[in-house]
Amino acid sequence: MIPDIGHYALMIALIVATLQAVLPLAGLSSNNKKLFAFATPMARLQSLLIIIAFIILDYSFYINDFSILYVANTSNSNLPIIFRLAAIWGGHEGSILFWVTILAVWTLAVTFFAKELPLRFRSTLIAVMGLITVGFLLFILMTSNPFERLAFIPIDGRDLNPLLQDPGMVFHPPLLYMGYVGFSVAFAFAIAALLDGRLDVTWARWTRPWTTAAWVFLTLGIALGSRWAYYELGWGGWWFWDAVENASFMPWLIGTALIHSLAVTEKRDAFKSWTVLLSICAFSLSLLGTFIVRSGVLTSVHAFATDPSRGLFILVFLALVIGGALLLFALRAPTIGLGEKFDLLSRESLLLSNNVVLFTATGAVLLGTLYPLVIDAMGLGKISVGPPYFDVVFVAIMVPGIFLMGVGPIARWKKATVPELAGKLKWALAISIVSALLVPSVMGKLSLMIFVGLLMAFWVMSSVWVSVNTRLQAIPTGTLREKISSFGPAFNGMLLAHFGLAVFIVGVTMVKGYEQESDLVMKKGETKLINGYAFRFEGIKPLRGANYVAKQGQFYVSKDGQPVTLLTPEKRLYLAQRAVMTEASISVNPVRDIYVSLGEELEGEQKDTWSVRVYFKPFVQWIWLGCLLMGFGGILTMVDKRYRLTKVVK
């Protein structure tokens, strides 16, 4: 009975969302202001219904209602409660419902926090979000009903994929989806601006915090996913250029370009068409990501077995949204205008170059991601694009971009000059070069990649310092503390995010340059010396978890006779699916991780002999620390008072 209520809630939500989309748009075309009044109540009602449906499905997971096909497929009564609740996004149907639920959350947020927008614009905005909701609700009801019932109720469920039974499962999907779907708000802003014919500095000011919010969620979501892959997959990698990772990374790159271009639109009234185009691209790539992940065309942890009708539906929906948006853009962009002029060398031109770099990088990733899918779809064989392509091409494209990142914040708006910039940055460059040579000499190995990576990181860090200094000098009076407190959160946030990227680059460079990997065969009682650390294998302990049994290796790590840590990697057997899982054990430290994972017990030799993999990962935590700093930087810029909406006089 209860699951049926969820199903009905979705059907009614579809009707309400249709009204939410159609009525205000009809109002816009007939200039009938009365119709605008429907937007907010319809949006709230529709969001509420979707959230009810979501809660009902999650409740069914909570009470182990295996009469629902989806619950029976992705959960199990022995699954710990927290994973049972998170299992709702562990399969196809639930994750699409989750997608649309997050959209409902964003829609609600818009109805509550965008009250100060002019009625006409706000209604159009909400109507556009309604259109997206309609598309996804149709998708759920026609191809992926999460409330489908089973005629014969199984005794127990088939369990959540053991790979997903991890705290990462609780946080990674919601953050990522908040980011993905958050770009729908920026998209709706852009479409509403095109429909309304209004695009000026105020528009950019309204849009900025929403776009930054989506970007922050996406940054944190990707970082969390990367960290999860690092410890869970057992191979010590943090980024694999897997098509699904790329699917989340492309909207991030475009989103990054978008927040910079929005800054120019807001401050200088320039880049207007470009900003609108980027908003459309960011959300289109989010949709493309959904298509790639959910259509079943991929081999991945993220891909669920699906049927082709779903892929077709998403493809058609994708074509309608992207095609429609671009058509509207082509028709209306000329009315928006290009905006203010600027000099060949100015902060505007530097930000434009940064946008070109990010756009190109996205294109390169897109090529590597889609090409194998297209070749396969045309029946020309199966190919894959090796990670070296992404590594080499991505770094080559980003290096000039990161160089510009050091110059941009220091350059003046409208017109900058080379002597002035050189004067401010010469010491930063000198210090960066020296440091980038100094660190490798301490580590004992230098390569071009290491040098370039460290150079970029130190360059961005020292440029942040120059930015602070320039700003301090511009304020003539007051103590240092007063000067610093006058900076404003937006400026601080920008610096923090840039600094975070530098920290990230340090992590990536150090791991790539200096990581060590060894595959060992170890007998019980044996000690092996790797990288100056002694590893003593004290055998295997049996262990019992809630829904698995495990063999836990005991490795005592010491250095120069001093104990460092006890590492306990596990080999788990999940009982419901009889699936074996490797759980790595990691000793974390700011400058290095020691990472141990168990291979398999070797037969035919002495008892208690195992193959073991040991990694040393210098500075690997800096990768995620950097992402965290970028996220906090984004949050800081959002709280800036300038974006607090004040009542707009109509």
Place this chain on the structure above:
Amino acid sequence: MKSRHKRIAIIVAGIALLAIAATLLLQSFQSNLVFFFSPTEVIQGKSPNQGNFRVGGLVVEGSVKRDGTKVAFQITDTANSMNVVFTGILPDLFKEGKGVVAQGTQGADGVFVADQVLAKHDENYMPPEAADALEKAQQYNANKAAGEDK
């Protein structure tokens, strides 16, 4: 006039730069494409003699032999099978009789030296490449049977 010349020079330089970048990008792309072959296609000599490629199919029952961290096994598409060696730790879901994809190079002795072994992510799932290899082998077997009938 002078500033216009400067502008044109910068635009030309920009386009040249972009062209070089695009060429390098596509070159790197081309050299990093990894093609997939079934054991039958490898035996027919369709796979490259040099460079990386992928093979997929099922792990032959009873073929897995371990020597320390070295593993030797056979991959079959039911029509033909080939020898593969790999050094390192195999993925959790690598099992005899189950689907697998290996990436690496083929030595002069015909043994495939894998530097990467991919298995499926869950019990009910077959890597598409492996499924593809089995399908092709079925056709191959059917053709062969038809040929023998004649």
